[in-house]
Amino acid sequence: MWTNLRRALSAGVDLFLPPACLLCGQLLPPGCDPQAFCAECQATMPPLGNSHCSCCCQPFPGTSSQHLCATCLQRPPAFSIVHAACSYQERVKDAIHQLKYRNQVNLAQPLGKLLGKALDSAEVSFKPDCIIPVPLHPCRLKKRGYNQALEISRPLAKKMQVPIDTTLLQRTLKTPPQQGLTAAERRSNLRNAFIVTTTTSARNILLVDDVMTTGETVRECCRVLMKNKIAEVQVAVIGRA
Numbered sequence: 001m002w003t004n005l006r007r008a009l010s011a012g013v014d015l016f017l018p019p020a021c022l023l024c025g026q027l028l029p030p031g032c033d034p035q036a037f038c039a040e041c042q043a044t045m046p047p048l049g050n051s052h053c054s055c056c057c058q059p060f061p062g063t064s065s066q067h068l069c070a071t072c073l074q075r076p077p078a079f080s081i082v083h084a085a086c087s088y089q090e091r092v093k094d095a096i097h098q099l100k101y102r103n104q105v106n107l108a109q110p111l112g113k114l115l116g117k118a119l120d121s122a123e124v125s126f127k128p129d130c131i132i133p134v135p136l137h138p139c140r141l142k143k144r145g146y147n148q149a150l151e152i153s154r155p156l157a158k159k160m161q162v163p164i165d166t167t168l169l170q171r172t173l174k175t176p177p178q179q180g181l182t183a184a185e186r187r188s189n190l191r192n193a194f195i196v197t198t199t200t201s202a203r204n205i206l207l208v209d210d211v212m213t214t215g216e217t218v219r220e221c222c223r224v225l226m227k228n229k230i231a232e233v234q235v236a237v238i239g240r241a
Contacts, residue, residue, distance in 0.1 A: 079207070079222040080232050082234075082237065111152050132205055137173070165200070170194065
């Protein structure tokens with residue numbers, strides 16, 4: 001009885017308030033996930049191609065192979081691999097910008113699901129003990145009102161059935177924004193910005209962020225984590241620049 005009633009109510013809501021793409025507003029076909037992007041938006045968010053670093057996913061222009069990039073060869077990262085949903089361009093760039101700077105927190109659900117698909121397609125499966133979103137400094141968190149990396153992590157954690165840990169890794173230094181800085185300046189800017197605040201039984205961790213450009217943020221997070229008896233850290237990001 002209650003199941004039939006819920007179905008009837010849902011059908012009524014869809015009739016008068018049909019679901020629409022959370023990014024462009026286009027109406028979704030009947031039966032589509034209401035927390036999803038439309039087919040047109042998804043078409044501009046293809047998976048990362050084969051031409052990228054086999055460790056950090058840095059795209060390689062004009063090639064069709066996977067090997068280590070110069071940065072990973074010269075400065076081997078503490079993480080074992082990066083999983084990127086797609087290149088940081090077109091509508092995925094717009095979606096992340098709206099999520100971070102225009103309070104469009106509802107976009108975290110479809111973006112998190114997009115990242116889940118990227119992890120599903122990984123050649124080697126990875127079952128983390130927990131998911132850690134890259135933390136914001138308390139001042140920035142207070143100003144924004146939410147951590148976009150945490151919001152992206154929620155649908156991912158539900159899909160993978162693993163807990164989210166927001167206490168183990170903390171950002172203690174209030175640093176200038178990374179935008180506009182060189183790779184060396186970003187590295188210096190983030191040095192010792194993160195600390196591990198407690199002990200954990202977790203040995204395998206999935207670190208989640210929205211965008212990876214030079215990679216200095218996740219490098220520093222993973223460096224700190226691996227100093228505290230963590231066996232492996234893998235990284236998952238929506239967009240890879």
